[in-house]
Amino acid sequence: LLRKMKYVILAVFVILLPMFVVDILGQGLPYFCKLICPAGTLEGGMPLVLMNQSMRSALGGLYAWKNLLLVLTIVVSILIYRPFCKYICPLGAIYSVFNPISVFRYKVDQEKCTGCGVCAKVCKMQVNPVKNANSLECIRCGLCKKSCPVHAIGEVKLKDEGVRHQAEKV
Numbered sequence: 001l002l003r004k005m006k007y008v009i010l011a012v013f014v015i016l017l018p019m020f021v022v023d024i025l026g027q028g029l030p031y032f033c034k035l036i037c038p039a040g041t042l043e044g045g046m047p048l049v050l051m052n053q054s055m056r057s058a059l060g061g062l063y064a065w066k067n068l069l070l071v072l073t074i075v076v077s078i079l080i081y082r083p084f085c086k087y088i089c090p091l092g093a094i095y096s097v098f099n100p101i102s103v104f105r106y107k108v109d110q111e112k113c114t115g116c117g118v119c120a121k122v123c124k125m126q127v128n129p130v131k132n133a134n135s136l137e138c139i140r141c142g143l144c145k146k147s148c149p150v151h152a153i154g155e156v157k158l159k160d161e162g163v164r165h166q167a168e169k170v
């Protein structure tokens with residue numbers, strides 16, 4: 001269920017809030033960057049505060065909140081594989097929906113597959129490629145492909161697709 005959270009964050013903080021909570025000029029704030037994303041704190045906020053003395057007097061609750069999120073993200077990342085990508089990142093959510101139609105897709109050769117389950121066991125994103133080789137959660141790390149003892153996992157070749165389309169037309 002936690003994995004669905006990134007789609008909710010995408011809808012609420014990246015689309016709906018900036019669209020509907022706007023100032024008198026009709027401009028919405030980048031709510032995700034402002035309230036959630038720890039990358040901005042690490043790469044922008046912290047260097048600015050360290051290098052600019054006058055900025056320090058302007059620090060408030062939001063800066064403390066963003067720092068807390070940054071520390072939490074780092075700590076949880078030590079314990080869980082890619083938690084920010086899995087549960088929070090709206091970019092991850094956008095990219096994931098393209099997995100099933102991506103040019104770079106996987107397929108499992110059912111004739112070669114012995115059902116040993118190694119691929120599902122090694123996948124750090126908890127995907128079972130045999131059930132869904134192009135799951136929304138797959139990050140194409142290639143670990144399953146490398147680990148398959150019978151080399152049953154491979155990329156869908158564009159020419160295979162052409163043949164399939166031709167076959168479907170017939």
Ligand code: SF4
Nearest residue numbers: 113114116117119148
């Ligand atoms: S590791 Fe290969 S043979 Fe084993 S279940 Fe996965 S695809 Fe099939």
Ligand code: SF4
Nearest residue numbers: 123138139141142144
């Ligand atoms: S490519 Fe990586 S993330 Fe995708 S199913 Fe294989 S092991 Fe899992």
